Each structure stands twice: as C-alpha cells, then as structure tokens.
Amino acid sequence: MSRWRIVSNIAKVWMLILLCSSVAYAITFGLFGFIPQPGDFIRYILSETLAFLIFGLTVFLIGRTKNSKRSDVLNTMTDALRQIAKGNFRVKLNAQKLTEQNHPFGKIFDSINHMAEELNRMEQMRQEFISNVSHEIQSPLTSIRGFANALQNDQLSPEARWRYLKIIEKESTRLSKLSENLLKLTSLESANHPFDPKPYRLDKQLRQVILSLEPQWEEKSMEMDISLDELRIVADEDLMNQLWVNLISNSIKFTPEGGCIKIQLRQKGKFAEVILADTGIGIAEEDQAHIFDRFYKADKSRNRSVGGSGLGLAIVKKIIDMHGGKIEVESRLGEGTKMIVTIPCGYEI
CATH class of the missing domain: 1.10.287 (Helix Hairpins)
Known part of the structure; x- marks a missing residue:
C-alpha cells in the first residue's frame, strides 16, 4: 500500500x-x-x-x-x-467497473475473461480441426468403399479391375500421407519435439532434395534452373529437409507440364535466403494470407485433382518459425508463385 x-x-x-x-x-x-x-x-x-x-x-x-x-x-x-x-467459454465478466474503482478483484476478472477467450478460441480451433480431418478422411474412404464394392462384380473386365485397384491404392496412399502429416504437425507443435541444430551445408542439402524429387519433375518435362551459393548454416537438418521437400514438391505439383522452377540460394548478412519461383497456376491475392493455415486449399477444384491434405505448408511454416525465420509469398493467378524463405545462419559471420 x-x-x-x-x-x-x-x-x-x-x-x-x-x-x-x-x-x-x-x-x-x-x-x-x-x-x-x-x-x-x-x-x-x-x-x-x-x-x-x-x-x-x-x-x-x-x-x-x-x-x-x-x-x-x-x-x-x-x-x-x-x-x-x-x-x-463465452463467459464475460464486467471487469471495467471494478478496474475503474481500483477493486482488488478487477485484475482477476480481467484474467478470467482472457482465459475464457483463449479457451473459446482453442475450442473453435479444435472443432474446425475435427471437421477438416473428418472431411479429408471421408473422401478417400468413400472412393475406396465404392471401388471395393465394384470389384465384387464378376462381370468386370480385367482392365477395369486393374484401374479400380490403382484408384484404391492411390486413395490408400493419400490416407497414409494425411495420417503422417497430422502426426508430424502435432509433434512439431508439442513442446517435446526434438530440435537439434547442427552446422551443415545448406547448398548440398538442397541439391540432394532436388535430385530425390527428379522423377516427379522429369515426369512433367519440367526445367529446373538452380543457382546455389556455397553456404553453411546451423539448423536441424532433418526438419529443414522436410521443409524443402514440402516446398519443392508443392511447386512441382502446381506447375503444368513443360513449366520451369527456379531455385536460388544466397547469403544476406547473417541470413540464408532461398528463393523458389515457379511458372505454376499461381495463388489469388485473397488466399495468400491463409495458405499456411491447416487444411487451407487456395483452389479447391484443382487441389482435389492433384491431391494433397492441406497440411504441407502448415508444416513448412512451423519449421521456419522454430528456426526463427520467415517466409514471404509473391504470386499472381496464371503467372506462377515465388516463395522467399529467410533463415538465420545461426553463427557469427
């Protein structure tokens, strides 16, 4: 007092x-x-x-x-x-009057209101998450059930039977990928996820990822324009590998046959900057602020045709945040997309 x-x-x-x-x-x-x-x-x-x-x-x-x-x-x-x-969680106490009177419970009322707001926000996120997961799981399950029933028809031709089996395999793979990404994102968001930064060559890692994805971009006759400066950083190599796989796979997925992807790595002061530009379908301006949200799909019709769970970029954003970096998006519909990833080198230069 x-x-x-x-x-x-x-x-x-x-x-x-x-x-x-x-x-x-x-x-x-x-x-x-x-x-x-x-x-x-x-x-x-x-x-x-x-x-x-x-x-x-x-x-x-x-x-x-x-x-x-x-x-x-x-x-x-x-x-x-x-x-x-x-x-x-929609409880709202009138804390303003107590605060104006310097009442000792004024701050407690404010804390209760804040707690209720946070719990309500988390509950909405939980419900939205469950709804999205249910929707993503229901679609491939419906396909698998439908084609499995069709396979019971003895009059089905061998060609049709083979085609249905391939669809079932594809939808099963999609379910497996969804489960894998959900577990990965949940693990990343927990406080106990391993985070083991070590020095390594970022340019070598990018080359290895690009080579591992060669069957995907070769299948679409795409051109890879690569310019990587030699650069060492201190980061979690496994997590960063997941980051580049997700980003580059995404570019390949949404770039049409015969398109081009440019990947640049350069050093800017104490930061490593990776620029990934493609000649793909692009992203509408109103969607760009949400593409890193869970299950968000900028173009629903095209996303359904190319597959994907809507979790890949959410994982990318989480990994970048864990390393204290940032990602910027520049895109126009029909003209392609540029992703600029900036990561601290992690040591004094």
Whole structure:
C-alpha cells in the first residue's frame, strides 16, 4: 500500500471519529434539554460513550456492506469459473467497473475473461480441426468403399479391375500421407519435439532434395534452373529437409507440364535466403494470407485433382518459425508463385 493511500485512510478515520463525536454531542445536548443536566464530567462521559457506540455501529455497517459487495463479487467469480469448467467459454465478466474503482478483484476478472477467450478460441480451433480431418478422411474412404464394392462384380473386365485397384491404392496412399502429416504437425507443435541444430551445408542439402524429387519433375518435362551459393548454416537438418521437400514438391505439383522452377540460394548478412519461383497456376491475392493455415486449399477444384491434405505448408511454416525465420509469398493467378524463405545462419559471420 502506498504512503498516500495510508495517509488517506487515516484521514478518513479521523473524519469519521469527528463526525460521530459531533452527532453524539448533538444527541446529548438535545437529550438534556428535556431532563435535568448532570455535571459536566458525567455529560462528557455520556457524550464520548455515545460517540464510541455510534462509531462502532458505523464501522460495523460499513464493513457489512463491503463484505456483502465482496461476497457478491466472489459469487459472480465462482459462478463464472463454474460455467467455464462446464465448457461454456463465452463467459464475460464486467471487469471495467471494478478496474475503474481500483477493486482488488478487477485484475482477476480481467484474467478470467482472457482465459475464457483463449479457451473459446482453442475450442473453435479444435472443432474446425475435427471437421477438416473428418472431411479429408471421408473422401478417400468413400472412393475406396465404392471401388471395393465394384470389384465384387464378376462381370468386370480385367482392365477395369486393374484401374479400380490403382484408384484404391492411390486413395490408400493419400490416407497414409494425411495420417503422417497430422502426426508430424502435432509433434512439431508439442513442446517435446526434438530440435537439434547442427552446422551443415545448406547448398548440398538442397541439391540432394532436388535430385530425390527428379522423377516427379522429369515426369512433367519440367526445367529446373538452380543457382546455389556455397553456404553453411546451423539448423536441424532433418526438419529443414522436410521443409524443402514440402516446398519443392508443392511447386512441382502446381506447375503444368513443360513449366520451369527456379531455385536460388544466397547469403544476406547473417541470413540464408532461398528463393523458389515457379511458372505454376499461381495463388489469388485473397488466399495468400491463409495458405499456411491447416487444411487451407487456395483452389479447391484443382487441389482435389492433384491431391494433397492441406497440411504441407502448415508444416513448412512451423519449421521456419522454430528456426526463427520467415517466409514471404509473391504470386499472381496464371503467372506462377515465388516463395522467399529467410533463415538465420545461426553463427557469427
């Protein structure tokens, strides 16, 4: 409690004592107007005793009123916490009035409101997550069930049977990839995920990833324009490998046959900058702010035809955040997309 607060409280007590004494004096003065007056000493004792009783009664009433208000505040807070415990996260306490009055529970009310808002946000994310997962799982399961039923037809030709089996295999692979990405993203977002930064050559890693994906870009007769400066960084090599696989695979997936992908690596001060530019379908401006969200698909119709779970770029963003980096997107529909990844080198240059 501050010095001025103490002085203010002492002044209030003295004012109350003075007021009670004045009231007691007025009462005794009026009383002795109707009965014989005793001596001055007796009158003084009676007046002070009455003042003391009035003071005690006043303090009692003030305390009871404050306790009643405090009890109301406690009951309101307890009821709010009870509602939150039952799963009602839309609770909103009126903390402004208490804060304006410098009430000690004002900050507690603010904390409860903030907690309820965060829990409500997390609940909405949970429901959206479950809805998205259910949707992504339902589609391949429906295909698998449909074609499995069709395979029971004895009149089916060998060619049709083979085609249906390939579709079932493709949808099963898609389910497996979805499960793998979900586990990967969940693990990355947990506090216990391994993070083991070590020095290594980033240019060598990029070349290895590009070579491992050669069957995909060769199948589409794509041109790979690569310009990689020799550069060492300190980072988690396994996580960074996942990052480049996801980004480059995404570019290959959304770039038409005969297209071109340019990959550049250069050093900018204490940072490594990787620029990945393609001549693919591009991303609408209104979608660019959301492409790193879970399950977000910029072009639903095209995404369905090329597959994908909508988790790859969410994993990319999480890995970049873990390394203290950033990713920027420049894109126009029909003209391609440029991704610029900036990662700290992780050592003094």
